[in-house]
Each structure stands twice: as structure tokens, then as C-alpha cells.
Amino acid sequence: MAITQNFDSIIFDLDGTLWDSTANVALAWQTAKSKVDYVKDDITQQTVRSITGMAYNVIFDTLYPYLDEERREEFKTLCAKHELEILHSKGGEFYPQLAETLAYLKSKYRLFIVSNCQRGYIEVFLGMEDMLSYFDGHQCYGTKGQPKYQNIMDVVTDFNLQTPVYIGDTTGDRDSAQKAGVPFIFADYGFGKVDDGYIARISRFGDLQQLL
CATH class of the missing domain: 3.40.50.1000 (HAD superfamily/HAD-like)
Incomplete structure (x- = not known):
């Protein structure tokens, strides 16, 4: 109608x-996680879906409240870098x-x-x-x-x-x-x-x- x-x-x-780019975003963030020693949990497609729609800075405040501001900003920057790299090659659905x-x-x-x-x-x-x-x-x-x-x-x-x-x-x-x-x-x-x-x-x- x-x-x-x-x-x-x-x-x-x-x-x-x-x-829906969540599978490849999860892959990108998991790649970022492998390069630091302070993020506790693996990042899955469901992790990414749970925060979809939030402002980019709020996402990392929500997922990683246990990180100090410097490490949270460092990890956000790493995730952002790998996200664009992987999406450029793999895209979304x-x-x-x-x-x-x-x-x-x-x-x-x-x-x-x-x-x-x-x-x-x-x-x-x-x-x-x-x-x-x-x-x-x-x-x-x-x-x-x-x-x-x-x-x-x-x-x-x-x-x-x-x-x-x-x-x-x-x-x-x-x-x-x-x-x-x-x-x-x-x-x-x-x-x-x-x-x-x-x-x-x-x-x-x-x-x-x-x-x-």
C-alpha cells in the first residue's frame, strides 16, 4: 500500500x-584486537550488530568501558583503519x-x-x-x-x-x-x-x- x-x-x-557489513567489520576489528594485548574478548558479528547505529566514539565507550581513554582511542583508531581496508576489498552484503x-x-x-x-x-x-x-x-x-x-x-x-x-x-x-x-x-x-x-x-x- x-x-x-x-x-x-x-x-x-x-x-x-x-x-549488512557486520561480518567484515567484525573481521577487521578482530584483526585490530590481534595487534594489542589489552582487549579481553573476541569480536564477533553479533558484537558488531549489538552496537550498530551508535555514533562511532560511543561504540568504543560502550564495548570497552574498562580501557582508559588513551587505549580506547588507540584501539578505535586501529579498528577504523582495518575496517576501511577490509571493506575496500570485501565490501558488505x-x-x-x-x-x-x-x-x-x-x-x-x-x-x-x-x-x-x-x-x-x-x-x-x-x-x-x-x-x-x-x-x-x-x-x-x-x-x-x-x-x-x-x-x-x-x-x-x-x-x-x-x-x-x-x-x-x-x-x-x-x-x-x-x-x-x-x-x-x-x-x-x-x-x-x-x-x-x-x-x-x-x-x-x-x-x-x-x-x-
């Missing part, structure tokens, strides 16, 4: 909405019907990405399989170090968007969209659980072809 509201643009979350659905949406809307990731991460995604051609712009935590809702507002302002909608998979995405004054569509196939506060929900990325 289609939404009756008229939008001029769509802003997407990345992880859990457009792709696109959700089914991603390209064809983006092509359909691109014919009707301007498309953007706002994520809580590090600088360079969205660029890795955009460099895969001509993804760059679908999007007019993007913003992330790593660029300005500001909350997601502020990055959403900046994209709205910078690109003069009049009636955007935000699509994401976590309560953090919903809350950020609400703070930015943008309607929210919940992607329930992702990593989060959202009970309310959305104008619609999708169970597959391809559902957007019928919804919008």
Missing part, C-alpha cells in the same frame, strides 16, 4: 538499511533488490545517506557497483562529530529539501528523524526493533517500490 504523503527526497541510514529499487526511487526522488559511521565508510559503499550514481549527497558522524539528527538537518538545509523522509532500522534512527522534524519509515529487516513513531514499515528493501 502506497503512502499518500508527497515527498521530494529520501534520506537513508546505511547499516541495516542498505547493506547488499540487501536484495537494492540496485533496482534505488533506480526506481531515483526516478522520483532525490536520494541521500546519513549514518553514524566514521569518515570514509559511506564512500566505500558508494564505490561498490555504481552506488554513487543513485545519491545526491551524504553526511556522517565522522565528518563533523555531531549527532545524527543534526546531520539530517544539515542535509535538509544544504540541499534545500522541502519534504524529506528518513528510512532506518533502529530506535536511534527514529529518534534522530523526529528530532530533525522528518517523518520516519522503519526497515524491520535490519538490526533494531521499533514499536512506534513511524509512518510506515517495510520488511524488504524492495517494498519501497510499492510504498513510495
